Amino acid sequence: xxxxxxxxxxxxxxxxxxxxxxxxxxxxxxxxSMEQIAAQAGLTRGAIYWHFDSKTEIxxxxxxxxxxxxxxxxxxxxxxxxxxxxxxxxxxxxxxxxTIQVLNDSSETRQTYEIMMIKCxxxxxxxxxxxxxxxxxxxxxxxxxxxxxRAQELDLLDTSCTPEEYAMDTYLFFSGLLHMxxxxxxxxxxxxxxNNFIRAHVRLRRKTKTA
Amino acid sequence: xxxxxxxxxxxxxxxxxxxxxxxxxxxxxxxxSMEQIAAQAGLTRGAIYWHFDSKTEIxxxxxxxxxxxxxxxxxxxxxxxxxxxxxxxxxxxxxxxxTIQVLNDSSETRQTYEIMMIKCxxxxxxxxxxxxxxxxxxxxxxxxxxxxxRAQELDLLDTSCTPEEYAMDTYLFFSGLLHMxxxxxxxxxxxxxxNNFIRAHVRLRRKTKTA
DNA sequence: GGGTTTACATACAAGCATGTTTGTATGTAA
DNA sequence: TTACATACAAACATGCTTGTATGTAAACCC
Numbered sequence: 001x002x003x004x005x006x007x008x009x010x011x012x013x014x015x016x017x018x019x020x021x022x023x024x025x026x027x028x029x030x031x032x033s034m035e036q037i038a039a040q041a042g043l044t045r046g047a048i049y050w051h052f053d054s055k056t057e058i059x060x061x062x063x064x065x066x067x068x069x070x071x072x073x074x075x076x077x078x079x080x081x082x083x084x085x086x087x088x089x090x091x092x093x094x095x096x097x098x099t100i101q102v103l104n105d106s107s108e109t110r111q112t113y114e115i116m117m118i119k120c121x122x123x124x125x126x127x128x129x130x131x132x133x134x135x136x137x138x139x140x141x142x143x144x145x146x147x148x149x150r151a152q153e154l155d156l157l158d159t160s161c162t163p164e165e166y167a168m169d170t171y172l173f174f175s176g177l178l179h180m181x182x183x184x185x186x187x188x189x190x191x192x193x194x195n196n197f198i199r200a201h202v203r204l205r206r207k208t209k210t211a
Numbered sequence: 212x213x214x215x216x217x218x219x220x221x222x223x224x225x226x227x228x229x230x231x232x233x234x235x236x237x238x239x240x241x242x243x244s245m246e247q248i249a250a251q252a253g254l255t256r257g258a259i260y261w262h263f264d265s266k267t268e269i270x271x272x273x274x275x276x277x278x279x280x281x282x283x284x285x286x287x288x289x290x291x292x293x294x295x296x297x298x299x300x301x302x303x304x305x306x307x308x309x310t311i312q313v314l315n316d317s318s319e320t321r322q323t324y325e326i327m328m329i330k331c332x333x334x335x336x337x338x339x340x341x342x343x344x345x346x347x348x349x350x351x352x353x354x355x356x357x358x359x360x361r362a363q364e365l366d367l368l369d370t371s372c373t374p375e376e377y378a379m380d381t382y383l384f385f386s387g388l389l390h391m392x393x394x395x396x397x398x399x400x401x402x403x404x405x406n407n408f409i410r411a412h413v414r415l416r417r418k419t420k421t422a
Numbered sequence: 423g424g425g426t427t428t429a430c431a432t433a434c435a436a437g438c439a440t441g442t443t444t445g446t447a448t449g450t451a452a
Numbered sequence: 453t454t455a456c457a458t459a460c461a462a463a464c465a466t467g468c469t470t471g472t473a474t475g476t477a478a479a480c481c482c
Contacts, residue, residue: 004429005479012429028332030241033469046431049471118333118341121239130329134394158415165411168401172408175390176383183345190379197383200376204369204415216449220459244439257461260441 013051015041017065020058025111028119029059056125059115063129066112071136074099075143082146089151092144093202096174100194103181114182141171151205158207166205173201224262226252228276231269236322239330240270267336270326274340277323282347285310286354293357300362303355304413307385311405314392325393352382362416369418377416384412 004012019041023032034045034055041047052058074095081091103110122130145167151157157166177194184191230252234243245256245266252258263269285306292302314321333341356378362368368377388405395401 006428009429026334028241028334030239030332031334035469044431045470047429050429054470121241121332122329123237123239123242130394160414160417161411165408168404168408169384169412169415172387172391173380173383175387176385177387179386179390180383183341193379197376197379200372201380203371204380206371217458223459245441246439255461256440258459261459265440 009051012041012043012047016043016048016051017058017062020055021062021108021111021115024059024062024115024119029055029115030121059120060129062112063116066109067116067136070099070102070109073102074140078140078143078147082143082150085147085150086154087151087156088147088154089156089202089206092147092170093198095144096177096198096201097195099174100177100181100198103178110182113178117179117182137171137175140174141167144170148205156207158205170201220262223252223254223258227254227259227262228269228273231266232273232319232322232326235270235273235326235330240266240326241332270331271340273323274327277320278327278347281310281313281320284313285351289351289354289358293354293361296358296361297365298362298367299358299365300367300413300417303358303381304409306355307388307409307412308406310385311388311392311409314389321393324389328390328393348382348386351385352378355381359416367418369416381412 016037020032020037023036023040027036032055034048037055037058038045038048048058052061077091077095077098081088081095085091103113120126145163148157148163148166148170152163157163161169177197181191181194227248231243231248234247234251238247243266245259248266248269249256249259259269263272288302288306288309292299292306296302314324331337356374359368359374359377359381363374368374372380388408392402392405
């Protein structure tokens, strides 16, 4: 069987992406050849070159498929925190735990993060990917700041720092948390304590903590 | 001139490492060939293969040269914080600012970090490097915890969280800070505010903040 | 139902990058 | 001065990867 129906082709395309993810995770992006991806997908390079122009495009497709929904979700939770919520700090806590929960539940997401973090070199055509990530991060950072500003308006926020300082502190905590979580081996002790650390992080910002 | 004296050979070896760092930074580790390193160093591959068995060994040498002194220095500052200091929180703050200061002052350190963070794929023989880094980090984490415990004994520490929770929070902050600092472009606004954010981070932990 | 396009497989050519081998001139010690 | 080790350069052989070109059978469209 050679020529497939359109739905079959879409499945094939997805199989290529899945195969690439599996091989990338083991061999790294650079050391992975088109032939290896094809073999993992049970295809030949011809199929891959029909669906994608290059290995880079596969990686970009892999990334978009996982990152865009996650970014949307994070923005959504944070926007709620900044606008409607009666307890913005709780929403910030929810933003953190939910993101970790996605990593915990979805191996596709977890593996994709691992590839983007420690199995990929950001040079040449990937420099722009780094730029996109930076943009997403600064957007998250901005929304965190708004949430803290709202918490301040509602008099829920400790007064020793400014909302901007809290926001940067939380953003850096979040960034470090993702790296730790991805790099830690599966089922590590620290992974299980993650929610504790998130709660402690947010608790430290509540005004009533010493009252 | 072919055969050099021992000192000349040591200089050549260092030139190879320097050349590799420059090429790695631009092209990434995987895409860099021995030929390119040799050209950058003004040598041939023969010279490189005499000094190093493989590209991996160059990268390891590059890493050790920068990381080991830095790790030592961080351990040193944190140990002082955990044992002798009359203000452990100030020492934690110093640990953070000093590390950033090193990155700021030494382009060799900064570039090496950038290579290890976003221009290198941790697979196969590099999986163990990741393990070493994890060990260093958990050691740092442990020393931070000790410093916070001492701060608690001296009644300098806010009581809303445990020393362990503070330690993890600071470690994740530190991890995120390094990534932000390295990924941000040179002379970025956020880089300059780094010290402010560090001070805010530590200030939040002082007991007297609401007194 | 015939032509056209689609969705692949197969085959071919060319370019690195690697590792190794060989050559060689100099330092170095006896 | 001899004998060997050192510090490279240069040449060689090999394998891998990429890109492209061609083949082909089935799906799609009118």
